[in-house]
Amino acid sequence: MCRYFLILCLFVPMTSWAGAKLKVDEKFPEYNLKELGSEKKSTKAQTKGKVVIVDFWASWCEPCKKEIPALNKIFKKYKAKGLLVVGINVDEAENTAKDFLKDHKVDFLRLYDVGKKLADQCALATMPSSFVLDRTGTIKFIHAGYHDGDPAKFEAEIKMLF
Amino acid sequence: MKTVLIVLIAIIFGAGCSTFRKRVAPFQREFLAKSGMNFIENPEEETGMQHMFNAREGSVGGFGGAGGGCGCN
Numbered sequence: 001m002c003r004y005f006l007i008l009c010l011f012v013p014m015t016s017w018a019g020a021k022l023k024v025d026e027k028f029p030e031y032n033l034k035e036l037g038s039e040k041k042s043t044k045a046q047t048k049g050k051v052v053i054v055d056f057w058a059s060w061c062e063p064c065k066k067e068i069p070a071l072n073k074i075f076k077k078y079k080a081k082g083l084l085v086v087g088i089n090v091d092e093a094e095n096t097a098k099d100f101l102k103d104h105k106v107d108f109l110r111l112y113d114v115g116k117k118l119a120d121q122c123a124l125a126t127m128p129s130s131f132v133l134d135r136t137g138t139i140k141f142i143h144a145g146y147h148d149g150d151p152a153k154f155e156a157e158i159k160m161l162f
Numbered sequence: 163m164k165t166v167l168i169v170l171i172a173i174i175f176g177a178g179c180s181t182f183r184k185r186v187a188p189f190q191r192e193f194l195a196k197s198g199m200n201f202i203e204n205p206e207e208e209t210g211m212q213h214m215f216n217a218r219e220g221s222v223g224g225f226g227g228a229g230g231g232c233g234c235n
Contacts, residue, residue, distance in 0.1 A: 060195040119189040127188040
């Protein structure tokens with residue numbers, strides 16, 4: 001019996017390969033993603049010293065369509081103070097996201113997560129998912145989904161981190 | 163030996179049913195989010211049908227309908 005249990009234990013880890021869910025006060029993972037519609041790369045290191053909102057979005061995600069204009073406004077209002085908004089797209093095909101951008105204005109940095117590797121690493125539980133990082137790249141606030149009162153919450157959090 | 167083999171095969175197949183990764187992650191639902199994946203062709207007609215079922219058969223539910231079967235809600 002004990003032998004069978006040991007065999008079972010060998011197989012259980014094979015089924016668990018998802019990234020660990022990110023928590024507050026953890027460092028946001030390093031990334032090196034291409035910008036949407038260009039070959040230019042963007043890394044987490046480039047955001048050093050800035051308050052950052054990292055937002056995972058997709059063209060098929062309805063709440064994302066509501067969130068993007070709100071993030072545009074926040075970015076416009078606070079970019080002079082050192083805010084950076086990084087929008088990471090997780091569409092299957094980059095062209096779908098490019099088509100989306102023809103009809104929807106996205107003023108902040110637009111990156112494309114090829115193969116959804118970063119999304120998987122972050123073990124996102126909702127779409128959209130947003131992380132507010134302080135100047136050291138540490139996660140200070142996490143937003144799961146998008147709700148009506150979120151823009152005010154984002155602003156309050158950003159002000160706290162400036 | 164035969165028992166061990168059977169147990170091993172059962173574990174291998176059973177691992178596929180493991181709960182760790184059975185859910186489609188939210189960021190992987192692009193194709194599921196397409197309108198063609200929706201069973202309901204006409205949402206308004208469906209709402210009416212559900213209301214009728216809820217009103218006529220109080221035990222029928224699970225679609226978020228309100229009311230206890232009196233047909234007044």
